[in-house]
Amino acid sequence: MEMCGRLVVVLLMMMVGGGEAQLSQNFYRFSCPNVEAIVRQAVSKKLSQTFVTVPATLRLFFHDCFVEGCDASIMIQSPTGDAEKDASDNLSLAGDGFDTVIKAKQAVEATCPGVVSCADILAIAARDVVALSGGASFPVELGRRDGMISFRWRVPGNLPQPEFSFNLLAWIFRKNNLSVSDMVTLSGGHTVGFSHCSRFAKRLYSFNATNRVDPSLDPVYARQLMQACPQNMNPQVAVNMDPITPNAFDNAYYRDLLTGRGMFTSDQVLAAHPLSRPIVNNFASNPGSFSSAFSAAMVRLGRTGVKTGKQGQIRRDCTRFN
Ligand code: HEM
Ligand SMILES: *[C@@H]1O[C@H](CO)[C@@H](O)[C@H](O)[C@H]1NC(C)=O
Numbered sequence: 269m270e271m272c273g274r275l276v277v278v279l280l281m282m283m284v285g286g287g288e289a290q291l292s293q294n295f296y297r298f299s300c301p302n303v304e305a306i307v308r309q310a311v312s313k314k315l316s317q318t319f320v321t322v323p324a325t326l327r328l329f330f331h332d333c334f335v336e337g338c339d340a341s342i343m344i345q346s347p348t349g350d351a352e353k354d355a356s357d358n359l360s361l362a363g364d365g366f367d368t369v370i371k372a373k374q375a376v377e378a379t380c381p382g383v384v385s386c387a388d389i390l391a392i393a394a395r396d397v398v399a400l401s402g403g404a405s406f407p408v409e410l411g412r413r414d415g416m417i418s419f420r421w422r423v424p425g426n427l428p429q430p431e432f433s434f435n436l437l438a439w440i441f442r443k444n445n446l447s448v449s450d451m452v453t454l455s456g457g458h459t460v461g462f463s464h465c466s467r468f469a470k471r472l473y474s475f476n477a478t479n480r481v482d483p484s485l486d487p488v489y490a491r492q493l494m495q496a497c498p499q500n501m502n503p504q505v506a507v508n509m510d511p512i513t514p515n516a517f518d519n520a521y522y523r524d525l526l527t528g529r530g531m532f533t534s535d536q537v538l539a540a541h542p543l544s545r546p547i548v549n550n551f552a553s554n555p556g557s558f559s560s561a562f563s564a565a566m567v568r569l570g571r572t573g574v575k576t577g578k579q580g581q582i583r584r585d586c587t588r589f590n
């Protein structure tokens with residue numbers, strides 16, 4: 269009887285497990301076999317127009333995944349301005365990331381209408397921009413469905429902030445099933461792209477009661493940043509986050525951290541904390557281990573809160589629910 273009960277439980281668990289659709293690398297092999305080539309072509313074309321395609325698309329993927337899961341909820345445009353993309357955290361999401369996904373979706377729809385989700389197109393595009401700017405390429409998992417929820421009020425608290433402590437950062441990544449190691453690795457995304465001065469000005473001008481300038485900043489770098497970002501600057505001004513090789517997806521970000529040139533507190537704490545410092549040291553001197561770790565961490569990021577099977581929908585227009 270006892271044995272029988274256990275068997276039923278095991279069988280039930282197997283059925284539930286088996287019924288739960290999973291992401292897979294060849295999800296569209298019959299329904300849209302060329303999807304990856306089509307997306308890549310659209311991404312390459314966009315990249316040939318502007319490099320911003322790279323950081324904009326990568327950051328868009330990260331913000332999408334951390335709010336409601338990787339379900340293209342970030343893409344929704346609301347006539348009343350209350351969608352996820354309208355949250356203040358998204359104010360600085362570059363339009364070129366949205367445009368990349370919209371263009372890629374149009375190209376995919378022309379060949380395989382109504383089959384490929386916007387969430388998957390964003391995941392493929394994020395993989396492609398990394399590879400096209402000198403980073404590693406990796407097989408991307410597919411089969412995500414597009415979400416039905418996108419509200420600006422659901423963003424606060426889900427995205428990490430540049431002034432966050434190590435523990436707060438680690439907690440917010442943990443919530444998304446990502447480890448400290450994944451967090452250090454994915455933060456390497458800051459090897460490309462820009463930050464607006466307002467996101468780190470406090471470190472230059474009003475750090476705390478004893479230090480006007482954040483003492484963890486290299487003093488020469490701090491002076492350069494003050495020149496680029498004078499007090500009362502134009503809020504549109506943005507600076508490269510990786511001062512060494514801003515347009516290459518390489519491991520320079522980690523060398524920046526070791527020399528006090530992390531842009532945000534959230535970057536610099538990774539070089540200071542005993543749990544992350546060894547990882548930073550390894551990536552700084554070992555580009556190959558950064559590349560392979562980044563590929564694996566992107567795959568894990570891409571599994572965050574995904575909808576599969578009959579959940580959600582395949583949006584026809586990424587910016588609107590069907
Ligand atoms: C660890 C916590 C993180 C924090 C606190 C953080 C915060 C920020 C902030 C404040 C900016 C500047 C936005 C602006 O002023 O325009 C930024 C830019 C960026 N972030 Fe992060 N980020 C984090 C992790 C990540 C991750 C995991 C990725 C992707 C793997 C990523 C990719 C980017 C990219 C590519 C940019 C440049 C965007 C552009 O140039 O358009 N970030 N981040
Ligand atoms: C200011 O920051 C420094 C460096 O992080 C720290 O040692 C010091 O205790 C802080 N002072 C105050 C008043 O918070």
Ligand SMILES: *[C@@H]1O[C@H](CO)[C@@H](O)[C@H](O)[C@H]1NC(C)=O
Pocket residue numbers: 443444445571572573574
């Ligand atoms: C984290 O993993 C657990 C167990 O697999 C899963 O139930 C949960 O939905 C995941 N959370 C996210 C945000 O993906």
Ligand SMILES: CC(=O)N[C@H]1CO[C@H](CO)[C@@H](O)[C@@H]1O
Pocket residue numbers: 353354355356357358359360361362363
């Ligand atoms: C790119 C984009 O849609 N940014 C929006 C982010 O949110 C602010 C409001 O908080 C909008 O004004 C931006 O247009």
